[in-house]
Amino acid sequence: MKAFIIDRYGKKVALRATEMPEPELGKDDVLVQIHAAGVNPLDLKIRDGEFKMILPYRMPLILGNDLAGVVVRVGSRVQQFKPGDEVYARPDDDRIGAFAEFIAIKQGSLAIKPKGLTMEQAASIPLVGLTAWQALVEKADLKKGQKVLIHAGSGGVGTLAIQLAKHLGAIVATTTSTANVEWVKGLGADVVIDYRKDDFEKVLHDYDVVLNSLGTETLEKSLRVLKPGGKLISISGPPDADFAKSAGLSGFLKLVMRLLSYGIRKKAKRRGVSYSFLYMKASGEQLREITALIDSEVIHPVVDRIFPFESTPDALAYVETGRAKGKVIVKVK
Ligand SMILES: NC(=O)c1ccc[n+]([C@@H]2O[C@H](COP(=O)([O-])OP(=O)(O)OC[C@H]3O[C@@H](n4cnc5c(N)ncnc54)[C@H](OP(=O)(O)O)[C@@H]3O)[C@@H](O)[C@H]2O)c1
Known part of the structure; x- marks a missing residue:
């Protein structure tokens, strides 16, 4: 199958088109022919090697x-899905690979795609939708x-979280x-x-929650915009020990993360608010649950640009500008 890969970590490493073997299917897996893939800053962070300590991918x-x-x-062992079902997903973080024609996904990570959405719109939802859900709910x-x-x-994330x-x-x-x-x-x-024009800290007071990215x-x-008892939730770091624990990381990494978040946790405590890091799952x-909100038109997808599959590196470069309005999508099929 056609796929876009990296051969090693690094900021300047180019995404390269190549032929890869079709994924193998485990007993609890579903093989999906990908029609559209969403592009995320996470793809860039993985390419740069930012996650190599906690997610040791093979090249x-x-x-x-x-x-x-x-x-x-x-x-x-799959009972929930059958061939022909239209589905969408954020695959498990140790089994990524959506810039390809096919992917094998655990059935527990998959859902039937919202009926009213195109494949491109549906691919814009899972990662940011789940992030917003896990942070706010x-x-x-x-x-x-x-x-x-x-x-x-x-x-x-912002467009979905709002x-x-x-x-x-x-x-x-x-x-x-x-x-x-x-x-x-x-x-x-x-x-x-x-x-x-304005400094949010001077305008906003007594907030219950801040979602930082x-x-x-x-x-x-x-x-400083939170009221006592308020919650600061960050998806852009620093990671904390609770995250290390829930991710099953080693005692050493738990300590590293405790140290990385020490400063912000201390400042939060002094103000009587809490700090926590979220890495979505x-x-x-x-x-x-998100599908139901889309079906009832509570949540709408927000797609900025759709790139053809062969332009996946351009789609990634566009996300890297940091100026996308909503999601950037690659049309695979
Ligand atoms: N931990 C997790 O589970 C998790 C999950 C999802 C995302 N993330 C992280 O969260 C961050 C955001 O992800 P994303 O997908 O939302 O990114 P994104 O779509 O690429 O964000 C681009 C947007 O950021 C806005 N922006 C840039 N600088 C800003 C600033 N100083 N103040 C306000 N807005 C600003 C831009 O608006 P303007 O053009 O108006 O500046 C643009 O619309 C990334 O670092 C990503 O890796 C983490």
């Missing part, structure tokens, strides 16, 4: 963490009337640049801070 590695497609074959336990700040509202937070009944603030202010209001944001400066400032079950 050559097919990149790609989001997909929609059609079931071709199922393993002997699982970790934050966001309730009606609570105030949440979602950074980078025009990005892949819609989910509004559905949960929260008052939503977000940060974006001048050109996107009206656009993120259209997604449902109640308060929009133009980060080129930006750098250290934003992370630290975010502490594949989940067919949660994807089905």
Whole structure:
């Protein structure tokens, strides 16, 4: 099958088209012919080697963490899916490879694709949808009337998180640049801070939750908009010991992560708020909850650009500019 791979880690390493063997199917696996793949900053971080300590991939590695497609074959223990089903998924993080014609996915990580979406729209949902769900529903336990700040509202995660937070009944603030202010209001944001003109820390007070996807400066400032008891959840680091534990990492890595997050945890404690890191997980079950919200038109996909399969490296380069409005998709079939 055709696939886009890297041969080694590195910032300048180019994604390369090649022929790869079709994936082998385990008893609990579903073989999916990929029609569309979503591109994520995570693909870049994996290419750069940022995850090599916690996710030791074997080379050559097919990149790609989001997909929609059609079931071709199922393993002997699979009961939920059959050939011909239209499905979508974020594959498990040790079994990525969506920039390819086929992928084998654990049945527990897969869900039937929302009926009203094209393959390209469906491929835009899993990773960012699950991230928003796991941050706002699982970790934050966001309730009606609570105030949440979602950074980078025009990005892949931001566009989904704003819609989910509004559905949960929260008052939503977000940060974006001048050109996107009206656009993120259209997604449902109640308060929009133009980060080129205003400092969010001076405008927002007494927030219950902040979802951070930006750098250290934003992370630290975010502490100051929370009220006592508030929750700072970061998906862009630093990782903490709880994450190391849930990921089953070694005692040494647990210690490393405790040290990496020591500063922000200490500052959070001083202000009477909590800090936690989230690394999203594949989940067919949660994807089905998201499907229901899409089917009832509570959540809409936000696709910025669709690239042809042969232009996958260009799609990755576009995501690397950091300016995407919503999701970037590769049309595989
Ligand atoms: N831990 C996890 O499980 C997890 C899961 C998903 C994503 N992530 C991470 O979360 C981050 C965001 O992911 P993503 O998919 O949303 O990225 P993305 O779609 O590539 O984000 C691009 C958006 O970020 C906005 N942006 C850039 N700088 C900004 C700033 N200073 N303030 C406000 N907005 C800013 C841009 O808006 P403007 O053009 O208006 O600046 C653009 O719309 C990445 O680092 C990703 O790796 C982590």
